[in-house]
Amino acid sequence: MKIFLDTANLEEIRKGVDWGVVDGVTTNPTLIAKERRPFEEQIRQICEIVHGDISAEVVSTEAGQMIDEGRKLSRIHPNVVVKCPLTRDGLKATAALTREGVRVNVTLCFSPAQALLAAKAGAYIVSPFVGRLDDIGHTGMDLVADIVEIYRNYGFRTQVLAASIRSPLHVVEAARAGAHIATMPFAVLDKLFDHPLTDKGLAQFLKDYKKAFQETPVSG
Ligand code: G3P
Numbered sequence: 001m002k003i004f005l006d007t008a009n010l011e012e013i014r015k016g017v018d019w020g021v022v023d024g025v026t027t028n029p030t031l032i033a034k035e036r037r038p039f040e041e042q043i044r045q046i047c048e049i050v051h052g053d054i055s056a057e058v059v060s061t062e063a064g065q066m067i068d069e070g071r072k073l074s075r076i077h078p079n080v081v082v083k084c085p086l087t088r089d090g091l092k093a094t095a096a097l098t099r100e101g102v103r104v105n106v107t108l109c110f111s112p113a114q115a116l117l118a119a120k121a122g123a124y125i126v127s128p129f130v131g132r133l134d135d136i137g138h139t140g141m142d143l144v145a146d147i148v149e150i151y152r153n154y155g156f157r158t159q160v161l162a163a164s165i166r167s168p169l170h171v172v173e174a175a176r177a178g179a180h181i182a183t184m185p186f187a188v189l190d191k192l193f194d195h196p197l198t199d200k201g202l203a204q205f206l207k208d209y210k211k212a213f214q215e216t217p218v219s220g
Pocket residue numbers: 006026027028129131132163164165183
């Protein structure tokens with residue numbers, strides 16, 4: 001499973017990339033707005049830091065305008081994947097952009113039926129929102145598992161990207177469900193490293209080593 005960072009913050013992206021575990025980045029209008037910097041410039045800079053898929057979302061809602069916006073976004077950098085919402089116009093734009101060779105991440109997916117349509121429209125990626133379904137009392141991860149099953153049944157090549165991830169458990173569940181990608185906030189990625197037994201084990205190793213070789217040097 002690929003790991004993407006769900007952020008437009010350059011510092012967070014640099015840290016994740018330095019750890020050697022980040023395969024790509026997803027942004028959305030909310031995340032981009034938080035950085036308070038020119039949109040295209042921010043996307044370009046992200047593309048320079050991460051050598052993988054970088055999702056940039058359209059903000060138009062009408063198909064023709066989404067197509068124009070998508071073309072413009074795709075010209076920022078070859079790694080840009082255009083994000084279109086899962087609406088009728090969004091899928092119309094997805095099909096048109098896909099025919100032109102632009103890769104599209106269909107976002108705001110909340111049902112298996114929607115995901116089926118996204119694949120039919122030729123989406124490169126579909127993004128089911130796990131946390132936001134959990135928020136309204138549904139088990140969001142069931143949607144990821146359902147989509148993976150449906151796509152496997154028919155050999156769809158659309159990748160399933162588990163989005164709206166809120167915890168390390170979500171990441172593990174996404175991997176178990178067979179998601180191709182999980183995108184997560186930096187704080188969640190950071191937490192994936194931690195285990196108390198790792199800390200305890202390392203402290204013991206260092207203590208034993210110090211005792212043997214530094215406090216009482218080995219003779220001969
Ligand atoms: O990028 C889309 C998605 O991951 C947003 O997550 O936490 O705002 O529901 P969240």
